[in-house]
Amino acid sequence: MTALDLNSPVAVVGTGTMGQGIAQVALVAGHLVRLYDAVPGRAQEAAAAIGARLDRLVEKGRLAATDRDEARARLEAAESLTDLADCSLVVEAVVELLEAKQELFRQLEDIVGEDCLLATNTSSLSVTAVAGALRNPGRLVGLHFFNPAPVLPLVEVVSGYATDVTSATRAYETARSWGKTPVACADTPGFIVNRIARPFYAEAFAVYEAQGADPATIDAILRESGGFKMGAFELTDLIGQDVNESVTHSVWRSFFQDVRFTPSLAQRRLVESGRLGRKTGQGWYDHRDDAEPAEPHTAEPAQPPAYVVAEGDLGPASELLALIREAGIQVREDDEDHGSRLVLPGGGQLALADGQTSVEFRDVVYFDLALDYRKATRIALSASQDTSAQTMSEAIGLFQALGKDVSVIGDVPGMIVARTVARIVDLAHDAVAKGVATEEDIDTAMRLGVNYPLGPFEWCRRLGRTWACSLLDDLHERDPSGRYAPSLALYRHSYATEKREGAS
Numbered sequence: 001m002t003a004l005d006l007n008s009p010v011a012v013v014g015t016g017t018m019g020q021g022i023a024q025v026a027l028v029a030g031h032l033v034r035l036y037d038a039v040p041g042r043a044q045e046a047a048a049a050i051g052a053r054l055d056r057l058v059e060k061g062r063l064a065a066t067d068r069d070e071a072r073a074r075l076e077a078a079e080s081l082t083d084l085a086d087c088s089l090v091v092e093a094v095v096e097l098l099e100a101k102q103e104l105f106r107q108l109e110d111i112v113g114e115d116c117l118l119a120t121n122t123s124s125l126s127v128t129a130v131a132g133a134l135r136n137p138g139r140l141v142g143l144h145f146f147n148p149a150p151v152l153p154l155v156e157v158v159s160g161y162a163t164d165v166t167s168a169t170r171a172y173e174t175a176r177s178w179g180k181t182p183v184a185c186a187d188t189p190g191f192i193v194n195r196i197a198r199p200f201y202a203e204a205f206a207v208y209e210a211q212g213a214d215p216a217t218i219d220a221i222l223r224e225s226g227g228f229k230m231g232a233f234e235l236t237d238l239i240g241q242d243v244n245e246s247v248t249h250s251v252w253r254s255f256f257q258d259v260r261f262t263p264s265l266a267q268r269r270l271v272e273s274g275r276l277g278r279k280t281g282q283g284w285y286d287h288r289d290d291a292e293p294a295e296p297h298t299a300e301p302a303q304p305p306a307y308v309v310a311e312g313d314l315g316p317a318s319e320l321l322a323l324i325r326e327a328g329i330q331v332r333e334d335d336e337d338h339g340s341r342l343v344l345p346g347g348g349q350l351a352l353a354d355g356q357t358s359v360e361f362r363d364v365v366y367f368d369l370a371l372d373y374r375k376a377t378r379i380a381l382s383a384s385q386d387t388s389a390q391t392m393s394e395a396i397g398l399f400q401a402l403g404k405d406v407s408v409i410g411d412v413p414g415m416i417v418a419r420t421v422a423r424i425v426d427l428a429h430d431a432v433a434k435g436v437a438t439e440e441d442i443d444t445a446m447r448l449g450v451n452y453p454l455g456p457f458e459w460c461r462r463l464g465r466t467w468a469c470s471l472l473d474d475l476h477e478r479d480p481s482g483r484y485a486p487s488l489a490l491y492r493h494s495y496a497t498e499k500r501e502g503a504s
């Protein structure tokens with residue numbers, strides 16, 4: 001089954017933000033595109049807006065003027081749904097209400113030909129439920145574009161329970177022929193991206209709710225240590241707290257209130273207060289013109305230790321030893337396996353976040369996971385009230401000597417980056433085990449859909465297969481609500497790897 005022929009007209013119904021973007025994509029790819037909107041005049045306005053966007057592409061040198069002129073000539077505003085009768089694909093981007101979408105497709109079924117592919121751009125409804133209204137639900141597929149559709153490459157191609165393989169394949173190939181990167185996905189709450197990305201927000205909000213750190217510090221750690229493009233607080237201020245919260249609620253409800261997707265009380269209060277983010281001038285941050293930018297906590301300069309003793313294997317943080325040596329600090333290796341840690345001259349210990357709390361140990365400082373310890377510009381440290389001032393000062397001085405800013409946060413198990421990455425890795429394994437998508441497609445979706453520096457499976461391979469499972473086990477022991485319980489899929493993966501490694 002090949003992509004839709006370029007001679008086939010494509011219709012876009014609902015010409016708001018997404019409809020305009022999708023129409024532009026199909027148009028620039030070479031199709032004749034018909035726009036229809038329930039509000040009279042809106043399709044014409046959308047055509048004009050798309051035309052203006054094409055003009056800007058010409059001004060920027062990204063589109064030839066002749067291509068723009070031809071594209072404009074192929075763009076038509078339809079007066080009624082019956083004008084879409086000869087279309088080979090109708091993409092729906094109307095209001096996010098099941099009844100509205102079902103009613104639209106019911107009407108379209110009586111208008112378009114038998115071969116016409118029907119697609120919904122829903123981001124939170126079940127594709128199966130949308131198709132449930134049709135006589136032939138097999139021809140309906142989810143084509144989930146991301147905003148702005150002309151810019152973002154990812155398209156989730158969602159197969160509902162009844163979607164024909166031929167329809168899904170045709171939609172997939174068509175998206176690819178339009179220059180997009182499609183990923184195939186089963187009809188599951190949140191599809192791939194909105195399902196697996198939930199912990200990115202939830203864990204940041206949970207650390208904040210636990211008084212572990214303020215939004216600016218958590219965001220700085222996620223960016224400068226975790227390698228994420230934006231922190232969870234600034235990103236949700238950009239998306240809109242109401243929009244982000246409603247996706248979380250929808251996924252949580254659709255999973256029958258699965259505790260792993262529980263929404264945040266702090267975010268609820270923010271929405272209730274009308275602080276929706278940039279669009280209202282205030283959200284987690286104050287975006288008003290006269291507001292002072294919020295600064296992350298950054299520790300004052302401290303004296304670095306003259307040496308550290310490295311005990312055991314630091315696992316994902318092993319690279320630190322080379323960095324410490326390069327900074328002129330002596331590393332004394334102690335082969336006896338007392339655990340995986342660095343011992344500081346004053347006798348205190350420095351350990352990679354492992355899902356336990358500092359208070360459980362004598363004189364321990366935890367440091368957070370970094371995507372790449374060489375490139376990270378900030379490291380988070382956490383300690384309990386029992387940690388000595390000397391240990392904390394030596395730990396701060398050590399990371400500062402490596403050129404890092406240091407943020408000291410509360411004694412939160414799994415800290416910030418470590419717990420976030422572990423949960424993303426877990427949800428990704430769970431999704432594959434439930435048949436949502438392949439490992440490769442999940443990695444692609446998370447890199448392109450939400451800009452993660454690595455896909456969850458790439459990240460997991462880098463960290464070692466047992467790392468996430470063991471961290472989540474520790475977190476689960478301390479919070480037995482089920483939120484952190486590693487999925488069976490992650491367990492299987494971890495133990496299978498351990499066995500294989502043990503046998504070799």
Ligand SMILES: NC(=O)c1ccc[n+]([C@@H]2O[C@H](COP(=O)([O-])OP(=O)(O)OC[C@H]3O[C@@H](n4cnc5c(N)ncnc54)[C@H](O)[C@@H]3O)[C@@H](O)[C@H]2O)c1
Binds near residue numbers: 017095100122145
């Ligand atoms: N905005 C996003 O970031 C985003 C991203 C991915 C998917 N989506 C999904 O795309 C769809 C559209 O979202 P949007 O942000 O473009 O909305 P929007 O409000 O900007 O546009 C919706 C348009 O649909 C029209 N409309 C409503 N009911 C209609 C009907 N029955 N028939 C024809 N036209 C109708 C409205 O007049 C409006 O012009 C939703 O399903 C949404 O969940 C949105």
